[in-house]
Amino acid sequence: MPDIAVFRPDDGRLARAGEHLETRGATPVLDPMLEVAPTGNTPRDDADYAVFTSKTGAELVSAAGWTPGDATVCAIGESTRVALETEGFDVGVVPGEYSSTGLVDALRGEVGGLRVEVARSDHGSDVLLDGLTEAGAYVHETVLYRLTRPEESGVSTKRAAAGDLDAALFTSSLTVEHFLDAADDRGCRAQAIEGLNRAVVGTIGEPTRQTAEERGIAVDVVPDEASFESLADAVLDDL
Incomplete structure (x- = not known):
């Protein structure tokens, strides 16, 4: 089962994202990077x-x-x-x-x-x-x-730095920026980027792809439809 990082807000969307991945046979790594x-x-x-x-x-x-x-x-x-x-x-x-x-x-x-x-x-x-x-x-x-970025966010950055993620799903430019800020806080930004570049990275939309690639993260998948389910399914298909 692939381990896939998810960064949605913990307001119901994070749990639903995890459930969707589980139904597809993946293990979600839930790491909310946004707080409303x-x-x-x-x-x-x-x-x-x-x-x-x-x-x-x-x-x-x-x-x-x-x-x-x-x-x-x-x-x-x-x-x-x-x-x-x-x-x-x-x-x-x-x-x-x-x-x-x-x-x-x-x-x-x-x-x-x-x-x-x-x-x-x-x-x-x-x-x-x-x-x-x-x-x-x-x-x-x-x-x-x-x-804003939740104080407890960042578990996925250590997993990425250790090469322990198979994929990551970025749903906005801000999730990319907050992921990297969390990695900076843990002193593992370069290693986390390297880990993501050995994994499959998916983004919703071209602006998010551009943000990630400008910061050194190679993007593998951008689905045609701008929804989390389409993003998750496209990344799983790529895996």
Whole structure:
């Protein structure tokens, strides 16, 4: 059974990721690299479009009692769409490409002169804001939550440094950065990178792949669909 490192937040997603790997005959190495810290902010309610990029954002605005008014609600990714609809929001736009670039392309001809509210974490890509602004929209960003690294994170860095991982699944650029920060804390950054480069490394999306490779981590797998299950299955198939 291959040992596969998983870095999802420990808010239910980590456990579900582990269960998925176990059903595929793998041993998950659960090492959460992200922790959600809500800001208490809520989006504006006078926009023409309201953009959400995560399940967490959908849940936070629902809990706060926010309503979109007359805005068309947009979701990047199927998991975000499902979360928004589960919370009772009607989703009007889901780009074919589950990325900031994909949403900009989907809205480019629609948002000129209109107000667009972007509600997300503090680590969102500038690609979304810049692209919508260039398309002629008046863009406002609300930071719904901050993403920090849990103090206890890092067990996977020692496993990687010892050559004791068969694969690692990075779901965002921030999980890559936090993995390397945890390795720095343990004095094993170079060895951890070497260990990952002897394993199979998968990333969700090109931005995450680029972040990893810029830091010396060779990426073997980038699935076509931007979901954890697709990432895990593609890495297992590669193994």
